[in-house]
Amino acid sequence: MTFNGVNGEPQLILALSKGRIFEDTLPLLSAAGIEVLENPETSRKLILSTNDPGVRVLIVRASDVPTYVQHGAADFGVAGKDVLLEHGGEGLYQPIDLRIAQCRMSVAVNAGFDYDKAVRQGARLRVATKFVNTAREHFASKGVHVDLIKLYGSMELAPLVGLSDAIVDVVSTGGTLRANNLVEVEKIMDISSRLVVNQAALKLKRERLQPILEAFERASQQQG
Numbered sequence: 445m446t447f448n449g450v451n452g453e454p455q456l457i458l459a460l461s462k463g464r465i466f467e468d469t470l471p472l473l474s475a476a477g478i479e480v481l482e483n484p485e486t487s488r489k490l491i492l493s494t495n496d497p498g499v500r501v502l503i504v505r506a507s508d509v510p511t512y513v514q515h516g517a518a519d520f521g522v523a524g525k526d527v528l529l530e531h532g533g534e535g536l537y538q539p540i541d542l543r544i545a546q547c548r549m550s551v552a553v554n555a556g557f558d559y560d561k562a563v564r565q566g567a568r569l570r571v572a573t574k575f576v577n578t579a580r581e582h583f584a585s586k587g588v589h590v591d592l593i594k595l596y597g598s599m600e601l602a603p604l605v606g607l608s609d610a611i612v613d614v615v616s617t618g619g620t621l622r623a624n625n626l627v628e629v630e631k632i633m634d635i636s637s638r639l640v641v642n643q644a645a646l647k648l649k650r651e652r653l654q655p656i657l658e659a660f661e662r663a664s665q666q667q668g
């Protein structure tokens with residue numbers, strides 16, 4: 445499916461996930477003069493209109509944003525660094541750290557589990573995570589042997605029921621870990637969301653994209 449632009453102008457397609465990325469991107473869009481006319485929390489529509497007939501928003505899963513942009517089904521999108529590292533970033537230009545959806549990726553274990561001792565003793569650890577590439581790289585760099593168990597959500601459950609010794613997940617307030625009697629034992633990296641742009645769109649639609657990227661950049665500098 446292709447979208448026709450107005451007055452021969454190319455249509456710009458932005459990929460966002462609903463929830464925190466959508467909510468945190470709205471002020472950046474506003475700074476670029478773009479208002480989304482539908483709310484993905486109340487509408488089942490997956491292609492949303494904006495006040496600019498030349499701009500539409502696709503609502504996709506957070507981890508699918510890089511795929512839509514890589515293949516040019518969306519011209520640009522917003523995705524967490526966690527998601528981008530798993531995707532690999534192929535075909536994507538990543539010009540701006542938007543400083544939204546800030547959190548960290550960490551290792552967490554059951555409160556009673558002595559992680560440092562297990563590492564010192566060279567134990568083989570079972571690690572459950574959605575972020576297998578990042579986790580593999582992290583433990584390899586420490587020389588820790590791990591068996592990775594791929595999950596798609598609710599990672600915090602895995603150590604509680606003996607599926608794994610540890611998890612790698614994103615942490616913000618730490619409330620989810622505390623509620624499940626888990627402790628954060630190692631921060632792997634800080635995470636925030638990035639603007640990603642299809643490399644071909646960057647060249648072919650530069651005139652339309654450039655003012656939006658500049659407005660995003662200015663607005664994101666005001667983020668904490």
Ligand SMILES: Nc1ncnc2c1ncn2[C@@H]1O[C@H](COP(=O)(O)OP(=O)(O)OP(=O)(O)O)[C@@H](O)[C@H]1O
Binds near residue numbers: 462523524527545597
């Ligand atoms: N508790 C949090 N606080 C702040 N930012 C977060 C938090 N959890 C995740 N993030 C960031 O926000 C991004 C989007 O998170 P969101 O929860 O909307 O998607 P998801 O449910 O993880 O993805 P998917 O639907 O693909 O499984 C994540 O990729 C991460 O960068």
Ligand SMILES: O=P(O)(O)OC[C@H]1O[C@H](OP(=O)(O)OP(=O)(O)O)[C@H](O)[C@@H]1O
Binds near residue numbers: 613614620
């Ligand atoms: O440290 P906290 O502030 O508790 O945040 C961490 C939680 O946030 C994310 O889940 P999210 O709320 O996005 O739900 P999800 O599992 O549906 O992604 C993440 O997977 C953690 O479970």
